[in-house]
Amino acid sequence: MQRPRTFHIVTFGCQMNLADSSTLASALMTRGLSRVDSEDEADLIVVNTCSVREKAEQRAIGRLNEMQRHKRTRPHTKLAVVGCMAQRLKDELIDVVPHVDYVLGTDRQFELPDVIDGIEGTSKVMTAFGHEEIDRLAPIKENSFSAFVTISRGCSNYCSYCIVPYVRGVERPHDPARIVQSINELVDDGVVEITLLGQNVNSYRSGDLDFPGLLRRVLDETPARRLRFMTSHPKDLSRDLVDLMAGEPRLLPHIHLPLQSGSDRVLKKMGRKYTVQQYFETVDYIRARMAYVSLTTDLLVGFPTETREEFAETLEATRRARYDSAFMFRYSVRPGTAAARMQDDVPEGEKIDRLNTLIELQQAIALECNQREVGRVCESVVEGTSRRSRHLWRARTEANKTVLFEGDGIEVGQVVPVRVLSADAFTLHGALVREDG
Ligand code: SF4
Numbered sequence: 150m151q152r153p154r155t156f157h158i159v160t161f162g163c164q165m166n167l168a169d170s171s172t173l174a175s176a177l178m179t180r181g182l183s184r185v186d187s188e189d190e191a192d193l194i195v196v197n198t199c200s201v202r203e204k205a206e207q208r209a210i211g212r213l214n215e216m217q218r219h220k221r222t223r224p225h226t227k228l229a230v231v232g233c234m235a236q237r238l239k240d241e242l243i244d245v246v247p248h249v250d251y252v253l254g255t256d257r258q259f260e261l262p263d264v265i266d267g268i269e270g271t272s273k274v275m276t277a278f279g280h281e282e283i284d285r286l287a288p289i290k291e292n293s294f295s296a297f298v299t300i301s302r303g304c305s306n307y308c309s310y311c312i313v314p315y316v317r318g319v320e321r322p323h324d325p326a327r328i329v330q331s332i333n334e335l336v337d338d339g340v341v342e343i344t345l346l347g348q349n350v351n352s353y354r355s356g357d358l359d360f361p362g363l364l365r366r367v368l369d370e371t372p373a374r375r376l377r378f379m380t381s382h383p384k385d386l387s388r389d390l391v392d393l394m395a396g397e398p399r400l401l402p403h404i405h406l407p408l409q410s411g412s413d414r415v416l417k418k419m420g421r422k423y424t425v426q427q428y429f430e431t432v433d434y435i436r437a438r439m440a441y442v443s444l445t446t447d448l449l450v451g452f453p454t455e456t457r458e459e460f461a462e463t464l465e466a467t468r469r470a471r472y473d474s475a476f477m478f479r480y481s482v483r484p485g486t487a488a489a490r491m492q493d494d495v496p497e498g499e500k501i502d503r504l505n506t507l508i509e510l511q512q513a514i515a516l517e518c519n520q521r522e523v524g525r526v527c528e529s530v531v532e533g534t535s536r537r538s539r540h541l542w543r544a545r546t547e548a549n550k551t552v553l554f555e556g557d558g559i560e561v562g563q564v565v566p567v568r569v570l571s572a573d574a575f576t577l578h579g580a581l582v583r584e585d586g
Contacts (some may be wrong), residue, residue, distance in 0.1 A: 153192035162199025198234035351385035369466035411466030451500030519572035
């Protein structure tokens with residue numbers, strides 16, 4: 150068998166998957182494979198998949214079917230499926246896409262270099278838990294300015310609608326010394342912004358070290374200039390963390406705090422383990438302690454048995470929280486979860502109507518939030534040029550918003566002060582603040 154010399158990774162899903170793809174790329178490159186920009190040139194194509202929604206799985210399967218053409222034109226091409234869908238479907242995936250060569254689950258995907266070298270695995274499908282290699286692997290930066298560092302894997306919360314604990318296993322913290330080392334290596338390599346990732350960063354615990362403790366250690370032992378983290382779970386986000394953020398400018402003022410529903414009864418059925426009142430006690434504390442903070446969320450509409458009145462409570466909570474932005478979804482059944490045993494009784498048309506109503510409301514709120522940024526000078530990391538106009542630079546503000554501006558002599562990865570001049574619901578528009586004024 151010809152050993153692959155080049156690889157290309159296609160990633161679906163969340164930032165955790167992006168981080169995993171970076172780590173896997175690092176592992177393959179360490180083994181001598183070269184990364185190529187196009188799947189047409191790759192001897193090994195890796196598809197890192199998502200199972201959070203059915204649509205994400207369908208899209209991945211569509212892409213995998215399309216990729217069969219590479220096997221026809223270049224028969225030595227190997228196709229590997231990794232990540233959550235590989236973990237969930239296991240052998241079934243081979244029935245659906247028989248031309249796939251390897252199916253490696255979330256705990257086995259980092260063994261791919263051994264698998265292609267014939268060191269590991271006699272089977273096409275490897276999905277057993279308990280073989281995780283990631284703690285000894287270093288992530289690579291995906292660009293010159295930002296990187297993800299995973300602080301824990303898996304989740305032990307078992308929210309009733311969510312597939313993550315089943316496909317990523319229970320929560321396992323990474324070693325704090327390794328986290329600090331990874332960050333130092335990335336900063337040495339020129340990275341200015343680090344995002345710490347976990348399904349629920351607030352429940353991080355390694356020995357006596359909790360999440361604020363980990364952040365203090367990172368602040369003390371690394372020179373990282375800009376630190377973010379996600380995702381926070383409202384039941385675990387502590388006042389200690391908010392106090393730390395309030396006094397530390399290197400911790401950027403953005404908190405992603407998924408509410409999911411504004412109804413206590415629905416939250417209970419979702420297994421979220423907080424009430425709306427408790428959620429807003431946390432929000433109120435954040436807003437009281439942090440003069441400037443961007444709050445974002447996830448909202449799920451049409452959960453089994455959700456009534457119109459309960460959906461109206463979600464609208465009310467959205468108005469009250471004044472989110473800078475939100476990921477909004479309509480409920481879809483994930484087989485194997487607790488909610489899959491409930492009757493999916495909100496009609497699809499009604500779910501779509503609720504979602505559209507919520508999106509309309511949230512866009513109006515986002516517009517107001519963004520317009521409040523007008524006049525502010527944001528220290529922003531330049532990410533590249535605008536997707537619409539190559540004459541405009543695109544940068545990320547401390548609050549995780551996109552700002553567009555004009556300027557000469559700018560470089561990607563630079564941190565520049567940009568004064569916000571106008572805003573729409575999605576983007577800020579600004580001007581570079583020059584040293585002389
Ligand atoms: S906290 Fe809940 S929604 Fe988030 S990953 Fe864990 S189970 Fe899923």
